[in-house]
Amino acid sequence: MKDFKRVPVPTLERLDQYPLGSSCKSFHITDMNAGWRVFKPVIDKDKCVACYRCYLVCPDGAIHQSEDGKFEIDYDYCKGCGICANECKVKVIEMVKEAK
Amino acid sequence: MSQPVKINARTITKDEYFYGHKACGGCGESLALRLALKVIGEDAYLSLPAGCMAAVSFIYPNMAFKQNAIITPFASTAAVATGVAAGLKALNKNKLSVGFAGDGGTADIGIQALSGAIDRGEKFIYICTDNEAYMNTGIQKSGLTPFGASTTTTPAGKVIRGNVKPKKNMFEIVAAHGIAYAATASVGYLEDFMMKVQKAKEANGPAYIHVFSPCPTGWGHESDKTIEIAKEVVDNGLWYLAEFENGKFKLNKTPKLDSDVRLYLNAQSRFKHLTDDDIREIEALREEKWERLIKEWS
Numbered sequence: 001m002k003d004f005k006r007v008p009v010p011t012l013e014r015l016d017q018y019p020l021g022s023s024c025k026s027f028h029i030t031d032m033n034a035g036w037r038v039f040k041p042v043i044d045k046d047k048c049v050a051c052y053r054c055y056l057v058c059p060d061g062a063i064h065q066s067e068d069g070k071f072e073i074d075y076d077y078c079k080g081c082g083i084c085a086n087e088c089k090v091k092v093i094e095m096v097k098e099a100k
Numbered sequence: 101m102s103q104p105v106k107i108n109a110r111t112i113t114k115d116e117y118f119y120g121h122k123a124c125g126g127c128g129e130s131l132a133l134r135l136a137l138k139v140i141g142e143d144a145y146l147s148l149p150a151g152c153m154a155a156v157s158f159i160y161p162n163m164a165f166k167q168n169a170i171i172t173p174f175a176s177t178a179a180v181a182t183g184v185a186a187g188l189k190a191l192n193k194n195k196l197s198v199g200f201a202g203d204g205g206t207a208d209i210g211i212q213a214l215s216g217a218i219d220r221g222e223k224f225i226y227i228c229t230d231n232e233a234y235m236n237t238g239i240q241k242s243g244l245t246p247f248g249a250s251t252t253t254t255p256a257g258k259v260i261r262g263n264v265k266p267k268k269n270m271f272e273i274v275a276a277h278g279i280a281y282a283a284t285a286s287v288g289y290l291e292d293f294m295m296k297v298q299k300a301k302e303a304n305g306p307a308y309i310h311v312f313s314p315c316p317t318g319w320g321h322e323s324d325k326t327i328e329i330a331k332e333v334v335d336n337g338l339w340y341l342a343e344f345e346n347g348k349f350k351l352n353k354t355p356k357l358d359s360d361v362r363l364y365l366n367a368q369s370r371f372k373h374l375t376d377d378d379i380r381e382i383e384a385l386r387e388e389k390w391e392r393l394i395k396e397w398s
């Protein structure tokens with residue numbers, strides 16, 4: 001399977017690394033959304049029945065299937081909205097308060 | 101007639117084409133875009149006017165779409181998208197052109213460009229993500245804001261109880277053009293939505309999909325309730341799933357018309373001012389609408 005974290009975050013250190021003018025390459029992602037979270041979804045992998053529901057409903061596409069068939073969260077881009085936990089039928093996603 | 105392939109979470113591509121965007125957590129519109137793009141495919145060309153979905157994707161130096169995408173002037177999504185389609189044709193590229201616009205960008209300011217594009221019969225897809233107000237500029241009422249909703253331009257007070265008009269009937273306005281394919285959908289019924297995007301892709305001419313997309317920020321609901329709310333609104337009949345194909349309307353789902361609309365309304369702060377009288381009026385509007393839909397479409 002393709003590496004899900006396919007969006008390499010480039011380091012923009014020099015001006016010439018920035019896109020020029022009003023257009024840029026597709027999928028030019030330069031920062032993460034991890035800092036948005038208040039609660040963090042945690043999947044209990046042993047109890048996950050791999051039903052695909054959380055993957056389908058995540059508005060950020062931050063859940064993906066790993067090699068073992070179970071589902072995994074890309075915490076660099078999960079915003080902690082809680083939809084996945086609310087929609088998981090077997091209730092194996094827990095929303096845990098982020099430590100500060 | 102060819103039966104479309106079964107589209108569900110297992111059969112859509114695992115690739116993501118809309119990633120790292122800055123939509124609010126739990127945003128219904130961003131989910132609609134994400135899944136539509138998985139069905140549409142990687143090499144389509146996208147046109148988006150001003151609105152949340154453009155604002156959360158094209159943030160310099162970020163670009164959250166994998167597909168080629170352009171921001172259009174607010175009023176001209178369908179004009180740009182059909183222009184792009186003409187360009188692709190001239191270059192002998194057999195690629196899809198797709199427009200995505202909000203409810204304001206569709207039912208109000210973009211309606212003329214949309215009408216013209218459908219009338220020209222050009223092959224393109226137009227997806228209206230309906231969050232029932234101009235969200236990107238701070239929750240102003242649009243032609244698709246429902247009766248009773250409080251917005252910043254229809255604030256609820258002692259005399260006026262939020263928005264005084266029901267939603268504009270965008271789906272039937274589009275269908276009245278004799279369009280190749282049109283459908284309504286909801287992010288509460290995602291397989292149905294994706295199946296409709298697939299039909300739009302295969303349509304022999306212009307196709308329009310109107311997808312109900314809750315907005316936690318503008319509606320004042322919990323960010324984890326987006327799907328639940330979008331499902332409830334279909335189940336209770338305040339929104340509907342339908343198609344227009346080969347010149348005929350078809351209902352995809354019959355709601356429970358005796359269900360209590362409070363379950364839906366109470367989950368959102370934009371409706372919190374409603375009195376029992378207001379709610380009776382909402383139920384009366386529902387009844388009136390369904391009487392006609394059932395008589396004419398089933």
Ligand SMILES: Cc1ncc(C[n+]2csc(CCOP(=O)(O)OP(=O)(O)O)c2C)c(N)n1
Binds near residue numbers: 204205
């Ligand atoms: C001609 C023009 N008028 C007004 C605006 C300001 N404007 C930008 S986005 C927006 C609201 C868009 O609302 P909608 O189409 O419903 O999309 P949403 O943000 O809700 O997704 C407005 C009024 C503009 N960009 N261009």
Ligand code: SF4
Binds near residue numbers: 057059061078085
């Ligand atoms: S909390 Fe929201 S953003 Fe994070 S993985 Fe779940 S659905 Fe996706």
Ligand code: SF4
Binds near residue numbers: 087
């Ligand atoms: S919704 Fe729950 S059971 Fe289904 S794949 Fe996700 S975590 Fe596993």
Ligand code: SF4
Binds near residue numbers: 130236
């Ligand atoms: S304001 Fe609403 S539509 Fe706009 S990004 Fe936030 S949740 Fe999505």
Ligand SMILES: [Mg+2]
Binds near residue numbers: 204230
């Ligand atoms: Mg809107």
